Amino acid sequence: MRRSLMLFFELYNNTVKYLLDALIKVLNQFSIIEELNEELESIFLNSYDGISIVNNKGITIRVNPAMERLTGVKKEEVIGKDMRQLVKDGVFNDSVSLQVLETKKATTIIQKSRTGKQTIMTGTPIMDQDGRIKNVVINIRDITELYNLKEQLERTRELTSHYQWEINELRLQVIKQNDIVAESKEMHDILDLALRVAKVDSSVLLLGESGVGKEVLAKIIHKSSSRFQLGSYIKINSGAIPANLLESELFGYEEGAFTGARKKGKPGMFQLATGGTLFLDEIGELPLELQVKLLRVIQERELIPLGGVKSVKVDVRIIAATNKNLKKMMEEGKFREDLYYRLNVVSIEIPPLRKRKEDIPALISHFLNEINHKYNFRKQFTAEALKQLISYNWPGNVRQLANIVERSLITSKEEWICKEELSEEFTEGKARQFDFDDIIPLNKAVELVEKTLINKAMEKYKTTYEVAKVLNVSQATIARKAKKYRDYEHQREK
Structure with missing residues (x-):
């Protein structure tokens, strides 16, 4: 009997303990649910967007404060009211909740209240387990903000258009004032960039082949800057x-x-350029020991003259130019990396003339007018001559084009210059492209190519030893052939 009682009490205690644990778990769950409800209620009440809840009968059951602010309608006017009646009474001109109840799909409309306020309302159906609509949740946003954004976008577009017009006007002024010929999009973009760069004092690195117009662009940047009134434009050729x-x-x-x-x-x-612009042409030719000193002057904005002990303050804008690959020179240890990044704050690469063919006819016309005016000529190129000039690759770029046009006008006896009368240098230049219009003896073709390569190498390298190394022949061969072609030129000139 006693044992039975003990077993009963043990079972009773275990049952009570189990029930208490279960009760505690339930209470914890209720606490979590209560916290979630409080959090959701806080979100509902503090949402910047308006929120309205309509049941499946079309009756408004809840609204948040933002709904009152956005529509101008008090919650007392809508809670417990049928949306059909509210539309009929003119409180709203339409009801998104009624459309959702009808279509069972999320719907967005622009709704206007009797206060005149317009809002974007998006109604979303909430389904029960049987797939029937239980409630409709409506998100309300102020359309005024969208209108403001639209107006701001339109104003931005207008300003962009206005700024583009101003840039075009500035570009035209620069072209007119500096006697520039630029028809291609590439050159228009370069001029636009040059005008923007001119407004600041950052260093500029001009890149491009010989004869593309790097110095012309440097002068444009100087003339378009505030430094034009304050100081001089000074040029120094590092290679000369x-x-x-x-x-x-x-x-x-x-x-x-x-x-x-x-x-x-x-x-x-x-010092001469203080207040103005210093144009360092052929910067790739600057010796390494001077690169260190140049870097210090750019960084410290002061220098110590040769033989001096006191530093002198300088205030210059640096524009450098080169036709060399400075990145490759850095890899080879021929150009300092730190100086490169000091000079290359803004880089502008001018494309060769062969990559902007649209500029060639305009340049020819420009040089024709200039030279005719200079020498009181009235000469023109025939259509065939123009076609040949335009199709040429122009390895010497604008400088070569100007030279060919002037030479052709001076040497031609007729007012109309045909392609046969073009400058001999231009005719020989075709050999550089290995594109012969006529069949010529093979030995003559070899001589033309040989002469072109030797002249090109002699222009680029300082000694016949370097030329021989590049062309993979002996130095004696280069010296002999260079003398041969030089003597040939002298005989022709006589």
């Missing part, structure tokens, strides 16, 4: 001055700095 003189030309020197120095010394290009 011997290395031992280049330092004193750039940075100047003090009295007694070296044998033959002026008594009072001499200011360098940096």
